[in-house]
Amino acid sequence: MSANETPVPANANGRVRTERSFIRFSIGQRWEHGLFLLSFTVLLLTGLPQKFRTAGWSQYILSTPERLETIQTIHHIAAIFLLAEALYHVSRATVRLFQRRLNGEMLPVVQDVRDGIKMLRWLLFIDREKPSFGKFTFEQKFTYWFFIFGTTIMIFSGLLIWFPVLFTRWLPGGIIPAAKLAHSAEAIAAAIFVVMWHSYHVHIERLNLSIFTGRLSEKEMREFHVREYTRLTGEPASPPDGESE
Amino acid sequence: MTPTRRYLSPLLLIGLALLSAFVLAAPAFADEGPQQPRLQESECLGCHTQPDLEVELASGEILPLTIDSERLAGSIHERIGISCDSCHPEITGYPHPPLDYTTRRDLSRAFYLTCRTCHASNYVNSLDSIHADIAAAGHSEAPVCTDCHGAHYTQFPDEPRALISETCGQCHTEIYASYKDSVHGSALIDQDNPDVPVCTDCHGVHNIQDPRTALFRIESPELCAGCHADPVLMAKYGFDSNVYSLYSISWHGVDVEVYKANWPTIWHESAVCTDCHGVHDILPASNPDSTVSPQHLLATCQQCHPNAGPNWTGAWTGHNKISLERTPLVYYTNIFYSSFVPFVLVLAAGYVLLRIIRATVERVRRNLP
Numbered sequence: 001m002s003a004n005e006t007p008v009p010a011n012a013n014g015r016v017r018t019e020r021s022f023i024r025f026s027i028g029q030r031w032e033h034g035l036f037l038l039s040f041t042v043l044l045l046t047g048l049p050q051k052f053r054t055a056g057w058s059q060y061i062l063s064t065p066e067r068l069e070t071i072q073t074i075h076h077i078a079a080i081f082l083l084a085e086a087l088y089h090v091s092r093a094t095v096r097l098f099q100r101r102l103n104g105e106m107l108p109v110v111q112d113v114r115d116g117i118k119m120l121r122w123l124l125f126i127d128r129e130k131p132s133f134g135k136f137t138f139e140q141k142f143t144y145w146f147f148i149f150g151t152t153i154m155i156f157s158g159l160l161i162w163f164p165v166l167f168t169r170w171l172p173g174g175i176i177p178a179a180k181l182a183h184s185a186e187a188i189a190a191a192i193f194v195v196m197w198h199s200y201h202v203h204i205e206r207l208n209l210s211i212f213t214g215r216l217s218e219k220e221m222r223e224f225h226v227r228e229y230t231r232l233t234g235e236p237a238s239p240p241d242g243e244s245e
Numbered sequence: 246m247t248p249t250r251r252y253l254s255p256l257l258l259i260g261l262a263l264l265s266a267f268v269l270a271a272p273a274f275a276d277e278g279p280q281q282p283r284l285q286e287s288e289c290l291g292c293h294t295q296p297d298l299e300v301e302l303a304s305g306e307i308l309p310l311t312i313d314s315e316r317l318a319g320s321i322h323e324r325i326g327i328s329c330d331s332c333h334p335e336i337t338g339y340p341h342p343p344l345d346y347t348t349r350r351d352l353s354r355a356f357y358l359t360c361r362t363c364h365a366s367n368y369v370n371s372l373d374s375i376h377a378d379i380a381a382a383g384h385s386e387a388p389v390c391t392d393c394h395g396a397h398y399t400q401f402p403d404e405p406r407a408l409i410s411e412t413c414g415q416c417h418t419e420i421y422a423s424y425k426d427s428v429h430g431s432a433l434i435d436q437d438n439p440d441v442p443v444c445t446d447c448h449g450v451h452n453i454q455d456p457r458t459a460l461f462r463i464e465s466p467e468l469c470a471g472c473h474a475d476p477v478l479m480a481k482y483g484f485d486s487n488v489y490s491l492y493s494i495s496w497h498g499v500d501v502e503v504y505k506a507n508w509p510t511i512w513h514e515s516a517v518c519t520d521c522h523g524v525h526d527i528l529p530a531s532n533p534d535s536t537v538s539p540q541h542l543l544a545t546c547q548q549c550h551p552n553a554g555p556n557w558t559g560a561w562t563g564h565n566k567i568s569l570e571r572t573p574l575v576y577y578t579n580i581f582y583s584s585f586v587p588f589v590l591v592l593a594a595g596y597v598l599l600r601i602i603r604a605t606v607e608r609v610r611r612n613l614p
Contacts, residue, residue, distance in 0.1 A: 173559020177576035185582035
């Protein structure tokens with residue numbers, strides 16, 4: 001990823017402050033996130049009323065058998081989109097990894113465990129210095145792998161309960177109720193994770209819209225991705241003015 | 246019986262008051278015109294015990310008029326002093342008024358109405374039954390009181406209890422035949438078992454409803470649960486009384502619960518008890534001929550899941566709690582998620598909380614002079 005320098009207008013005369021921004025996500029990655037976000041939301045919204053079918057609020061939504069059918073159809077359509085996105089993502093990543101066009105920084109390594117421990121030490125006021133990260137912070141990598149795990153479970157368990165007769169031709173029958181249980185429980189885990197963990201990190205800690213805009217400002221780069229900033233610019237990423245302790 | 250008892254004492258008082266009023270007013274009534282002399286039963290039987298006493302109706306049908314006085318003496322009505330004229334009030338002497346009925350069935354359908362004079366509530370209930378509906382649709386063979394209870398030789402309908410089902414079996418012959426061999430029917434007929442259901446336990450007595458409706462179907466698991474969810478009754482036979490509660494959280498059961506709560510009159514396909522176990526021909530699951538025995542279970546599933554293969558039956562968690570022996574996959578999945586979901590919750594909540602605390606402290610520190 002290269003720093004993208006905006007040419008400074010000749011007549012700016014110091015009144016115009018230019019802010020460098022860094023490309024963080026490609027247009028394809030941004031579309032992938034959009035598709036995932038959309039299908040995830042639709043799946044959650046159409047799945048929860050089915051999970052809690054005996055609850056009053058669910059029966060308010062699923063007020064007729066036809067509505068139940070409609071919501072199941074929507075769920076299945078969204079599932080196809082999610083499946084397509086997951087297949088595209090995994091196959092593209094695999095191919096690019098083997099072509100050495102992907103540096104593999106997203107793969108889990110021992111350093112992540114160390115980063116996690118460091119982060120925890122900082123959070124518990126044991127360490128004074130906030131640990132520095134590369135392009136992806138420990139939390140962002142954790143989010144990524146949590147979704148990889150969750151999506152894998154949801155896709156396999158979802159397909160099993162969508163086509164139970166087909167799969168039990170080869171698989172033991174007991175896998176169907178197990179898949180139903182897993183689909184139901186993993187959905188709750190994912191919902192909790194998105195609502196608490198992910199929305200804290202991208203909305204409350206700071207509004208991070210880089211997955212939509214594709215760019216991250218220099219200020220944010222220096223604050224949150226110190227190692228990446230240094231790698232790209234060769235400059236030390238001492239925190240911006242006024243932010244230092 | 247408790248609601249009736251509440252009304253008994255005021256009724257008794259009113260009855261006593263009326264009785265005393267009649268006794269006091271008796272001399273005044275005595276003079277009012279010649280009273281109709283009551284026809285004595287012995288007078289009726291004088292003719293009606295003669296063999297071959299009969300009359301030909303307009304249709305050419307022969308109506309036998311001979312009464313078996315011995316059997317009549319044994320009937321419940323006779324034992325409490327109800328005599329001929331109570332049910333045949335139109336007959337006050339001889340010759341009798343002419344019988345204006347074309348067929349014997351016409352006569353039965355007219356004469357049974359006399360039952361309602363005493364058995365009003367049962368009569369009203371019977372008007373609400375499928376039997377009344379099919380009679381209204383023009384099928385005069387639909388049963389009336391006397392078809393089930395008899396006319397002259399009425400006995401208690403449940404002595405012995407097996408008599409109830411036998412009575413229904415007079416018309417419902419095929420169903421009775423399969424019921425007779427079922428776990429319920431055989432226990433009833435062979436052992437006079439007081440716990441197994443007879444026809445009326447599931448179908449009702451006088452207000453019998455059409456069992457082929459969506460409503461009957463959706464409510465039928467509750468009907469089975471009436472006995473099969475009763476821990477005391479089931480313990481007597483060594484059965485598990487959790488079958489219904491476990492069913493109602495199963496795939497099929499949840500569907501049924503939702504339909505029952507919201508759309509009880511809309512037909513639904515999710516399996517109810519009888520779809521798998523049979524209706525009148527229910528056999529114990531341990532019986533190899535049972536529809537849910539290991540030999541027949543797949544075929545039973547295939548009624549609704551036609552392409553299911555042999556592994557399919559393993560998908561049925563049955564009326565059993567999750568256990569390692571029966572359903573290991575579900576067992577381990579359940580263990581994993583019953584700790585994983587709380588773990589994610591604690592992790593996400595705890596981590597975010599720590600971050601908020603840390604961020605707040607940082608901010609306060611920065612703003613300190």
